[in-house]
Amino acid sequence: MRAGAPIVAIALGLAQPVQAQSAYSDVPEPIRAATCARADDWSARALARSLAPPLGLPPVAHPSDNPPSRAKIELGRKLFFDRRLSINKTMSCAMCHVPEQAFANWELQTAIGVEGRSTKRNAPTILNAAYYEGLFHDARDPALETQYLAPLLARNEMANPSAGGVIALLEALDGYPALFAEAFGAGPSLDRTGYALAAYQRSLIAGDTPFDRWYFGGEAEAVSDEVKRGFALFTDKADCASCHTVEADHALFTDQQLHDTGHGWLREQARQAPPAATRVRVAPGVVHEVPLATIAAVSAAREADLGRYEVTEDPDDRWKFRTPSLRNVGVTRPYMHDGALPSLAAVVSFYNQGGAGHPQQDPRIRPLGLDAGEEAALVAFLEALTSPDIACLAAEARIEPPDNH
Ligand code: HEC
Ligand code: HEC
Numbered sequence: 100m101r102a103g104a105p106i107v108a109i110a111l112g113l114a115q116p117v118q119a120q121s122a123y124s125d126v127p128e129p130i131r132a133a134t135c136a137r138a139d140d141w142s143a144r145a146l147a148r149s150l151a152p153p154l155g156l157p158p159v160a161h162p163s164d165n166p167p168s169r170a171k172i173e174l175g176r177k178l179f180f181d182r183r184l185s186i187n188k189t190m191s192c193a194m195c196h197v198p199e200q201a202f203a204n205w206e207l208q209t210a211i212g213v214e215g216r217s218t219k220r221n222a223p224t225i226l227n228a229a230y231y232e233g234l235f236h237d238a239r240d241p242a243l244e245t246q247y248l249a250p251l252l253a254r255n256e257m258a259n260p261s262a263g264g265v266i267a268l269l270e271a272l273d274g275y276p277a278l279f280a281e282a283f284g285a286g287p288s289l290d291r292t293g294y295a296l297a298a299y300q301r302s303l304i305a306g307d308t309p310f311d312r313w314y315f316g317g318e319a320e321a322v323s324d325e326v327k328r329g330f331a332l333f334t335d336k337a338d339c340a341s342c343h344t345v346e347a348d349h350a351l352f353t354d355q356q357l358h359d360t361g362h363g364w365l366r367e368q369a370r371q372a373p374p375a376a377t378r379v380r381v382a383p384g385v386v387h388e389v390p391l392a393t394i395a396a397v398s399a400a401r402e403a404d405l406g407r408y409e410v411t412e413d414p415d416d417r418w419k420f421r422t423p424s425l426r427n428v429g430v431t432r433p434y435m436h437d438g439a440l441p442s443l444a445a446v447v448s449f450y451n452q453g454g455a456g457h458p459q460q461d462p463r464i465r466p467l468g469l470d471a472g473e474e475a476a477l478v479a480f481l482e483a484l485t486s487p488d489i490a491c492l493a494a495e496a497r498i499e500p501p502d503n504h
Pocket of ligand 1 (some may be wrong): 179190191192193194195196204210211212213218220222223224228231234235236243246247250251255256257296300316450497
């Protein structure tokens with residue numbers, strides 16, 4: 100597809116002064132890896148973290164056939180950043196899961212793959228993905244060892260024509276056979292590529308948040324009274340914690356289940372009956388009402404997304420999506436499976452209104468009657484779930500960049 104907004108801007112002949120990106124008041128500060136001390140032993144730290152997670156997180160379940168090691172983690176990182184693993188050698192995993200954007204992508208509602216091809220879902224953060232029992236927004240893959248094949252082969256992501264071709268490439272690329280031999284005592288293979296990527300991603304865990312220090316660490320001053328009020332609403336009046344669960348000694352903020360919150364249904368109604376005009380931001384503070392026909396002429400049509408139904412074809416699974424963890428949600432905008440909600444305030448307001456209210460919606464999603472102060476307290480609580488370690492994780496990801504571009 101061709102990119103929408105810039106072409107629309109040209110078509111409208113706009114002559115607005117160009118401002119620095121910082122003029123967008125709602126763009127978060129980038130995560131500054133430079134604030135973290137250089138750690139030449141980064142893979143030792145990564146290994147230690149995946150064996151003994153920070154406050155608030157349970158142990159990582161390493162599969163018995165893939166115990167982590169420094170060599171696997173180093174190889175996994177190199178693979179994760181290697182653009183040569185896409186059909187035209189332009190796109191790596193890290194380009195959709197950007198370390199400086201908390202291993203998510205702040206700029207795109209839905210990810211864009213090689214040659215600008217659209218996808219229909221938002222790229223979730225890889226941070227703490229180690230803990231999911233089912234990966235992807237529809238939980239369709241049970242393990243990080245196998246998950247990587249989907250982006251590697253999807254025509255609108257890395258677009259490799261075959262998995263075997265990727266292994267043949269790794270065998271031919273300088274450096275890789277030796278790194279595989281060091282990590283596994285054998286050369287590149289599909290299994291071993293998955294093992295290495297999984298070991299690296301299982302080291303990307305981030306806890307020890309202000310919430311953890313208060314709730315699990317007993318530090319009364321770690322969070323404000325507003326955050327404490329927000330947490331009380333989260334567990335009680337707003338009932339968020341019945342899906343975004345909190346245990347006695349740790350919290351993943353996910354029940355690992357799939358639910359219909361109403362968001363997917365609402366988005367499908369909007370897709371079938373789109374508004375006659377869309378608000379397009381063409382420059383900071385400059386928003387235009389652009390007619391549907393103009394948008395349609397420059398964009399690919401949005402695809403339907405039936406969520407878990409696309410995995411099971413069971414009508415009861417329509418519009419069900421996996422409950423995402425809320426850890427680090429303050430720095431992983433935009434939100435929901437399609438990135439349609441731009442801010443935490445928008446998500447809280449969606450829940451407060453009771454979702455879509457259609458018949459299949461989970462009954463826990465209902466009008467909540469929260470006042471403005473209560474909505475703000477919930478947002479403050481969600482923002483207290485940001486780990487202070489993310490800058491160092493981004494720094495570790497970039498130290499001694501492997502020579503692979
Ligand atoms: C074109 C952008 C893009 C690229 C390149 C990409 N991903 Fe993703 N990633 C996504 C999107 C979008 C999803 C969600 C897809 C879905 O739910 O169907 C996702 C989901 C994931 C998940 C699941 C996370 C969760 O919360 O369940 C993992 C793990 C992951 N990607 C790892 C990788 C790895 C490893 C690579 C490289 C081999 C990679 N990704 C390449 C966009 C991308
Ligand atoms: C019935 C289970 C359920 C309840 C109750 C629930 N959620 Fe969710 N939540 C989900 C599911 C499922 C998603 C993913 C929806 C999607 O991707 O379309 C989600 C998504 C989110 C997201 C977006 C996360 C991201 O990374 O995109 C936030 C934030 C969130 N919920 C906060 C809350 C808050 C705050 C409450 C209480 C007001 C709440 N949730 C109540 C199941 C639930």
